[in-house]
Amino acid sequence: xxxxxxxxxxxxxxxxxxxxxxxxxxxxxxxxxxxxxxxxxxxxxxxxxxxxxxxxxxxxxxxxxxxxxxxxxxxxxxxxxxxxxxxxxxxxxxxxxxxxxxxxxxxxxxxxxxxxxxxxxxxxxxxxxxxxxxxxxxxxxxxxxxxxxxxxxxxxxxxxxxxxxxxxxxxxxxxxxxxxxxxxxxxxxxxxxxxxxxxxxxxxxxxxxxxxxxxxxxxxxxxxxxxxxxxxxxxxxxxxxxxxxxxxxxxxxxxxxxxxxxxxxxxxxxxxxxxxxxxxxxxxxxxxxxxxxxxxxxxxxxxxxxxxxxxxxxxxxxxxxxxxxxxxxxxxxxxxxxxxxxxxxxxxxxxxxxxxxxxxxxxxxxxxxxxxxxxxxxxxxxxxxxxxxxxxxxxxxxxxxxxxxxxxxx
Amino acid sequence: xxxxxxxxxxxxxxxxxxxxxxxxxxxxxxxxxxxxxxxxxxxxxxxxxxxxxxxxxxxxxxxxxxxxxxxxxxxxxxxxxxxxxxxxxxxxxxxxxxxxxxxxxxxxxxxxxxxxxxxxxxxxxxxxxxxxxxxxxxxxxxxxxxxxxxxxxxxxxxxxxxxxxxxxxxxxxxxxxxxxxxxxxxxxxxxxxxxxxxxxxxxxxxxxxxxxxxxxxxxxxxxxxxxxxxxxxxxxxxxxxxxxxxxxxxxxxxxxxxxxxxxxxxxxxxxxxxxxxxxxxxxxxxxxxxxxxxxxxxxxxxxxxxxxxxxxxxxxxxxxxxxxxxxxxxxxxxxxxxxxxxxxxxxxxxxxxxxxxxxxxxxxxxxxxxxxxxxxxxxxxxxxxxxxxxxxxxxxxxxxxxxxxxxxxx
Numbered sequence: 001x002x003x004x005x006x007x008x009x010x011x012x013x014x015x016x017x018x019x020x021x022x023x024x025x026x027x028x029x030x031x032x033x034x035x036x037x038x039x040x041x042x043x044x045x046x047x048x049x050x051x052x053x054x055x056x057x058x059x060x061x062x063x064x065x066x067x068x069x070x071x072x073x074x075x076x077x078x079x080x081x082x083x084x085x086x087x088x089x090x091x092x093x094x095x096x097x098x099x100x101x102x103x104x105x106x107x108x109x110x111x112x113x114x115x116x117x118x119x120x121x122x123x124x125x126x127x128x129x130x131x132x133x134x135x136x137x138x139x140x141x142x143x144x145x146x147x148x149x150x151x152x153x154x155x156x157x158x159x160x161x162x163x164x165x166x167x168x169x170x171x172x173x174x175x176x177x178x179x180x181x182x183x184x185x186x187x188x189x190x191x192x193x194x195x196x197x198x199x200x201x202x203x204x205x206x207x208x209x210x211x212x213x214x215x216x217x218x219x220x221x222x223x224x225x226x227x228x229x230x231x232x233x234x235x236x237x238x239x240x241x242x243x244x245x246x247x248x249x250x251x252x253x254x255x256x257x258x259x260x261x262x263x264x265x266x267x268x269x270x271x272x273x274x275x276x277x278x279x280x281x282x283x284x285x286x287x288x289x290x291x292x293x294x295x296x297x298x299x300x301x302x303x304x305x306x307x308x309x310x311x312x313x314x315x316x317x318x319x320x321x322x323x324x325x326x327x328x329x330x331x332x333x334x335x336x337x338x339x340x341x342x343x344x345x346x347x348x349x350x351x352x353x354x355x356x357x358x359x360x361x362x363x364x365x366x367x368x369x370x371x372x373x374x375x376x377x378x379x380x381x382x383x384x385x386x387x388x389x390x391x392x393x394x395x396x397x398x399x400x401x402x403x404x405x406x407x408x409x410x
Numbered sequence: 411x412x413x414x415x416x417x418x419x420x421x422x423x424x425x426x427x428x429x430x431x432x433x434x435x436x437x438x439x440x441x442x443x444x445x446x447x448x449x450x451x452x453x454x455x456x457x458x459x460x461x462x463x464x465x466x467x468x469x470x471x472x473x474x475x476x477x478x479x480x481x482x483x484x485x486x487x488x489x490x491x492x493x494x495x496x497x498x499x500x501x502x503x504x505x506x507x508x509x510x511x512x513x514x515x516x517x518x519x520x521x522x523x524x525x526x527x528x529x530x531x532x533x534x535x536x537x538x539x540x541x542x543x544x545x546x547x548x549x550x551x552x553x554x555x556x557x558x559x560x561x562x563x564x565x566x567x568x569x570x571x572x573x574x575x576x577x578x579x580x581x582x583x584x585x586x587x588x589x590x591x592x593x594x595x596x597x598x599x600x601x602x603x604x605x606x607x608x609x610x611x612x613x614x615x616x617x618x619x620x621x622x623x624x625x626x627x628x629x630x631x632x633x634x635x636x637x638x639x640x641x642x643x644x645x646x647x648x649x650x651x652x653x654x655x656x657x658x659x660x661x662x663x664x665x666x667x668x669x670x671x672x673x674x675x676x677x678x679x680x681x682x683x684x685x686x687x688x689x690x691x692x693x694x695x696x697x698x699x700x701x702x703x704x705x706x707x708x709x710x711x712x713x714x715x716x717x718x719x720x721x722x723x724x725x726x727x728x729x730x731x732x733x734x735x736x737x738x739x740x741x742x743x744x745x746x747x748x749x750x751x752x753x754x755x756x757x758x759x760x761x762x763x764x765x766x767x768x769x770x771x772x773x774x775x776x777x778x779x780x781x782x783x784x785x786x787x788x789x790x791x792x793x794x795x796x797x798x799x800x801x802x803x804x805x806x807x808x809x810x811x812x813x814x815x816x817x818x819x820x
Contacts, residue, residue: 016466050486054493056426061493068504069489072482076460079479083464083471094478098508099553143509 042073063108151212177238269333452483561622679743
């Protein structure tokens with residue numbers, strides 16, 4: 001008998017038929033004697049529909065009023081799911097963020113959760129009811145409706161699981177779990193049964209978009225076991241665990257992440273003096289542009305160096321304008337921009353204790369004649385930037401070279 | 411400088427373009443220095459769309475969850491109108507029923523307002539803001555969302571006007587106001603500038619569907635001056651006043667109401683003993699069927715009498731089945747049913763002090779060879795039931811006979 005927080009995303013509640021299917025899943029879990037708290041997103045497309053209405057009126061509407069508007073999406077789904085549960089003879093009760101009371105700060109449209117009052121939820125669970133909570137939303141101290149930003153329902157679920165000390169926070173999505181890499185690129189990509197929080201953070205941030213990174217951080221911080229599983233299939237999915245696997249044959253590499261929506265900017269021949277990296281990157285991040293990879297190699301001539309960084313492709317033009325001005329003031333030799341790049345990363349906690357992973361990676365790419373433009377590494381990750389057209393080839397050959405299609409336990 | 415509560419119905423906020431038009435109206439009123447509290451319905455069709463979603467899941471969903479669901483409709487429009495006002499440089503703030511705090515009883519989907527906390531509204535008005543309140547909804551003492559039933563937004567507006575002691579409660583609709591009769595039937599039907607609450611009650615209940623009868627009763631009880639006017643035209647509309655007009659030439663008849671969706675059932679030859687009317691009507695109203703006109707004439711033979719009543723046409727079949735059983739147990743002589751009837755009513759407070767209204771009505775109908783089947787009267791109303799096919803002819807000839815097209819003041 002456990003307490004589970006189960007979160008269903010927009011696709012899983014995208015129609016009344018799907019809401020009925022969710023109800024079936026919950027009734028089954030309830031039948032096994034578990035206590036269930038459900039967290040729901042809005043029906044898929046609904047939040048965008050509401051935002052489009054707002055934008056018909058005003059391009060940048062008041063964040064407070066935007067929150068009043070878009071928080072209705074989840075209010076609709078919690079009511080509908082409660083009805084579907086009641087139809088099945090299952091006691092259920094819906095709660096908006098204000099009703100639970102999920103207290104947040106006042107930062108409308110991107111609020112942070114401060115505190116969750118578990119009283120009313122516990123009372124309903126004690127009566128044998130399923131508690132159905134609107135994700136993505138809360139209330140500030142003055143009773144204003146707030147929302148947590150995109151993907152906020154995952155955060156709501158993890159926060160509720162932490163506050164209730166739930167046994168597991170289960171995130172239902174339209175995929176079966178976390179794979180060794182994107183199955184659309186590699187046919188024999190394998191579903192991972194377990195993965196560590198650190199690995200998940202690296203995989204999520206690198207583009208395997210299964211979970212919102214913020215909720216993974218949050219779950220790690222509060223030690224909430226997190227499970228990703230499919231709304232549409234009966235499969236245990238992937239458990240994101242607090243500890244590394246103890247199995248003898250634990251894999252060295254968990255997965256391969258990649259992204260193709262970046263662009264690379266190099267400032268060549270800048271003075272090799274303290275503070276120069278800040279002078280280059282500072283103005284870019286001041287403009288609100290997210291910088292991903294940053295590489296600076298050692299100076300060979302002792303007086304100048306080259307700095308390369310990547311940004312989202314959509315920010316490339318703006319970043320280039322900023323960097324042109326910076327380059328001029330620094331008397332840099334030149335600026336190169338390349339938008340046709342892709343980044344491929346190997347991720348795995350096993351990497352820490354195994355030498356040779358990097359060289360095997362480089363050799364594999366060399367065998368396919370793929371030139372590496374940039375290399376960066378962290379404790380559990382190696383990333384390379386390559387020409388975009390080689391992306392699929394690189395991912396497939398690495399997936400094969402590291403035997404990721406094989407189940408290491410089997 | 412006055413305080414106005416302005417209520418806009420679903421058609422008036424049916425699109426973002428219409429919401430912008432409402433914002434223009436409000437900014438204009440604000441520009442004249444008035445304090446404004448706006449009460450909104452959901453976009454037209456939205457409440458039905460939400461109910462249809464619920465019914466896809468369950469035919470009779472939990473009223474509590476239905477309220478959670480359908481209350482989102484007004485939450486959408488208050489956010490959108492607040493944005494439209496802010497775009498025009500007008501300070502504005504939305505409030506849900508829970509946020510105001512409109513406290514109701516616990517009768518979900520048909521709750522009654524108990525109390526309104528005006529603190530936050532007054533604070534916002536004091537800051538120069540327009541207050542935008544979600545109509546139709548409230549909260550019970552335990553924080554559950556409640557709704558007031560169809561037309562509840564009118565009730566919300568009147569209740570807010572009463573609580574705030576507003577100078578006027580203005581109900582914006584898609585008609586210009588209250589007419590002497592339905593302009594679709596009588597070309598020269600005249601817009602009434604003023605009408606008393608009593609007259610409005612009789613006209614509303616008899617089919618001139620401009621205002622919800624409950625809100626009119628409510629406004630009368632709390633002495634809130636009520637004005638009906640068009641969302642789409644600039645016209646003062648009709649003021650529903652607390653007092654009869656003092657003008658010398660005040661009209662005797664204010665208007666002609668009519669309805670064609672009724673059916674007539676007669677039980678002939680029932681025993682003329684105490685309690686027989688109850689024995690006939692009781693089972694019908696016990697079945698939840700609304701009974702309108704009831705007529706029992708004096709017994710001519712001293713032992714039996716005839717009872718006639720009307721019900722909504724859609725309830726006719728069910729009422730007939732009930733009455734057949736009743737007739738059998740009472741050994742009534744026979745039961746007649748006629749669904750092809752219409753009811754026409756003259757309404758006017760002036761009627762009280764003027765004789766001859768009834769005879770003029772009957773004479774007018776006789777001149778057109780229209781046979782009267784039933785007559786009922788009240789202090790300010792005379793109703794007749796006639797064959798349905800004569801309805802338009804009857805209304806037009808009465809409208810002309812009582813000179814209703816002429817402005818009595820002019």
